[in-house]
Amino acid sequence: MKILITGFDPFGGExxxxxxxxxxxxxxxxxxxxxxxxEVPTIFYESxxxxxxxxxxxxxxxxxxxxxxxxxxxxxxxRIAINFQSGSxxxxxxxxxxxxxxxxxxxxxxxxxxxxxxxxTATRKAGVPSEISNSAGNYVCNHLFYELQYMRVxxxxxxxxxxxxxxxxxSQVKNGRHPSMSLSYMVKGLTASIKAAVDA
Numbered sequence: 548m549k550i551l552i553t554g555f556d557p558f559g560g561e562x563x564x565x566x567x568x569x570x571x572x573x574x575x576x577x578x579x580x581x582x583x584x585x586e587v588p589t590i591f592y593e594s595x596x597x598x599x600x601x602x603x604x605x606x607x608x609x610x611x612x613x614x615x616x617x618x619x620x621x622x623x624x625x626r627i628a629i630n631f632q633s634g635s636x637x638x639x640x641x642x643x644x645x646x647x648x649x650x651x652x653x654x655x656x657x658x659x660x661x662x663x664x665x666x667x668t669a670t671r672k673a674g675v676p677s678e679i680s681n682s683a684g685n686y687v688c689n690h691l692f693y694e695l696q697y698m699r700v701x702x703x704x705x706x707x708x709x710x711x712x713x714x715x716x717x718s719q720v721k722n723g724r725h726p727s728m729s730l731s732y733m734v735k736g737l738t739a740s741i742k743a744a745v746d747a
Contacts, residue, residue, distance in 0.1 A: 548580040548745055551607040552737075553598055555614050555687070558589035558639050565716045566613040569733040577738060580745050583607060589639045589687050591632065595694035602703060609707045610695055611661070611741065614688035616712035617719070620726035621676035622736040624663040625683045625710040628693035629656045633685040649693050657696035661709035662747040669743035675736030676728075683710055711740060 554567030567586045575582055585601050587594045602610065616623065630653045634643025663679050670677035683689035692710040699706045713736075714728040728736075 548609065549583060549605060549607040550577070550580055550741065550745060551583045551585060551598075551601055551605060551610045552741070553585045553587045553610070553612045555587055555589045555594070556639065558687075559636075561719065563716065563719065564615055565713055565719070565730065565733060566615050568716070568730055569713060569737055570613055572730065572734045573738060573741070577742050578746060582741070587691070591634075591638050591644045591687055591690050593640070594687055594691045595698075598691065598695060599698060602698070602706070607706070609744065611708070611744065612688070612691050612695065612710045613737065614710065614712050615715065616684075616688075617715050618725055619712060619714050620728070621678050621714070622670055622733070622740060623678055623680035623712045624661065624666050624740065625659060625692060625712065626663060626679055626681050627656045627658050628683060628689055628696050628710070629685070630654060630693060631685055632690050636686060638687055649690055650697050653693070653697050657693065657700070659709035660699075660707035661744050663709070665747055666740040666743045669739045670736045673735055673739035675732050675739065677736060677740070680712060683712065688712065709744070711737065713737070
């Protein structure tokens with residue numbers, strides 16, 4: 548099995564994004580399954596185009612997107628992607644889309660195909676905090692999550708896709724105002740979560 552794991556580049560004035568930093572540290576194989584790592588831009592629509600190109604190139608069986616969720620204290624697999632985006636916060640292009648639906652003919656929401664309960668259990672057994680999230684927000688994370696689900700329905704019916712949010716790194720947190728997690732713990736937790744997903 549081939550698994551494509553993506554991580555976003557830094558955004559919002561940050562110099563680092565734990566998503567791509569953790570993805571880069573993942574092993575090249577997990578339980579004999581090939582891990583393909585990809586950095587994606589924090590840009591509406593462009594992020595989905597980059598991932599689609601990678602799907603067509605590598606033909607993965609599963610795609611897991613990883614993103615930063617500042618304020619969370621655990622690794623959080625997402626349950627559902629919603630057909631809504633807000634352009635109130637500019638992306639890395641300096642712009643944002645018109646507020647509204649991501650895809651005019653898309654469903655209001657798509658549930659992940661990943662076994663998120665098993666993923667949470669496995670991550671906790673590895674000693675890393677984890678819980679299911681029911682909201683991926685309305686920024687580029689949810690946008691990419693939704694677009695991948697939309698592609699699965701219309702173009703890649705055998706593909707399994709999902710999204711995992713991770714906390715800030717300690718270096719991103721000032722005065723301890725937000726939770727954070729070390730990079731080594733993120734990698735340990737993501738590895739356990741991915742292993743549970745591919746072994747399900």
